[in-house]
Amino acid sequence: MLxxxxxxxxxxxxxYISMTDGMLLHPVRRLVCRVCDYLHCxxxxxxxxECMICMGGIYTxxxxxxxxxLSWRVLPVMLGVIGLNxxxxxxxxxxxx
Numbered sequence: 001m002l003x004x005x006x007x008x009x010x011x012x013x014x015x016y017i018s019m020t021d022g023m024l025l026h027p028v029r030r031l032v033c034r035v036c037d038y039l040h041c042x043x044x045x046x047x048x049x050e051c052m053i054c055m056g057g058i059y060t061x062x063x064x065x066x067x068x069x070l071s072w073r074v075l076p077v078m079l080g081v082i083g084l085n086x087x088x089x090x091x092x093x094x095x096x097x
Contacts, residue, residue, distance in 0.1 A: 004068060005080035012059045012081065013088055016052040052089045056082035 019029040029049045036045045047054040060078040064071075 001073060001077060001080070004064070004073075004077050005084055007067070008060055008063050008077065009056070009081045009084040009088065011063060012052065012055050012085060015059070016049075016055060019049050052092075053082060053085045056085040 015025065017023065018025040020026065032049050033045055036042050036048070047058045049055070057078055060081045061074065064074045064077060
């Protein structure tokens with residue numbers, strides 16, 4: 001289960017970094033933000049593209065079945081991914097500051 005947590009967390013980290021200014025997926029992030037604002041669902045911006053810790057929950061529910069199939073283990077993996085993303089996010093803040 002630990003390898004699943006690390007794999008999914010690194011995928012989410014790559015997606016998050018790719019959505020920052022000047023990176024490949026930045027136009028996708030701007031589009032998601034505009035659509036969320038247009039639909040008056042700005043609360044969805046954080047878990048979709050703005051907060052790596054928040055992204056852990058939604059993206060795990062999308063990535064886990066693609067990589068490992070449907071299983072009850074997705075819930076503890078999701079919690080582990082959120083925790084590991086919190087650690088990675090704090091380290092990224094230290095690097096970028």
